[in-house]
Amino acid sequence: MNTFLSTVIETLQSSQLNHFVMDNAVVFPILEMAHFLGLSMLFGALLVVDLRLVGVAKKIPLNNVELFLRFALIGFAINLISGVLFVVGDPGRYLVNLAFGLKMLAIGLAGVNTIYFVKRVKPQLHKTHQPPTIGKEAAVVAWLSIALWMSVIVLGRFIPYVETP
Numbered sequence: 001m002n003t004f005l006s007t008v009i010e011t012l013q014s015s016q017l018n019h020f021v022m023d024n025a026v027v028f029p030i031l032e033m034a035h036f037l038g039l040s041m042l043f044g045a046l047l048v049v050d051l052r053l054v055g056v057a058k059k060i061p062l063n064n065v066e067l068f069l070r071f072a073l074i075g076f077a078i079n080l081i082s083g084v085l086f087v088v089g090d091p092g093r094y095l096v097n098l099a100f101g102l103k104m105l106a107i108g109l110a111g112v113n114t115i116y117f118v119k120r121v122k123p124q125l126h127k128t129h130q131p132p133t134i135g136k137e138a139a140v141v142a143w144l145s146i147a148l149w150m151s152v153i154v155l156g157r158f159i160p161y162v163e164t165p
Helices: 003-013 016-023 027-053 062-066 069-089 098-125 136-161
Strands: none
Touching (some): 016 027, 016 069, 027 062, 027 069, 027 136, 098 136
């Protein structure tokens, strides 16, 4: 392990926040529940939107489905907060874990996919078509979103089983 990473781990392990997370019997289980709730909101909402973009439930107006994105953002915020607290609470486990690193990569790629959707695809959906027409590009972005978030879920489950010696 390089010295920078060792320093980061040692600094986090000696922080008050680390002691709050690790030394209180209820904090870690509450974080686990919050993380699961946030993930359910995030993935559930995105699944509704993404499946609509690939052609499922075509009779439901796209504007109605887009309302689910609020729940996805709330779920992401819950997961961001609880996830940071997991890392601060046990940095020696997470920061050296391959599954965790791959999970962060998948989240980053999902973020890039989301930015692409917001900047390039979403404006095209509402341009001049009433009702909006959904093209191939939107479907590709939607399938990629589903694949990336499923990867995040699977890699998150791998974290306890990919321990570094």
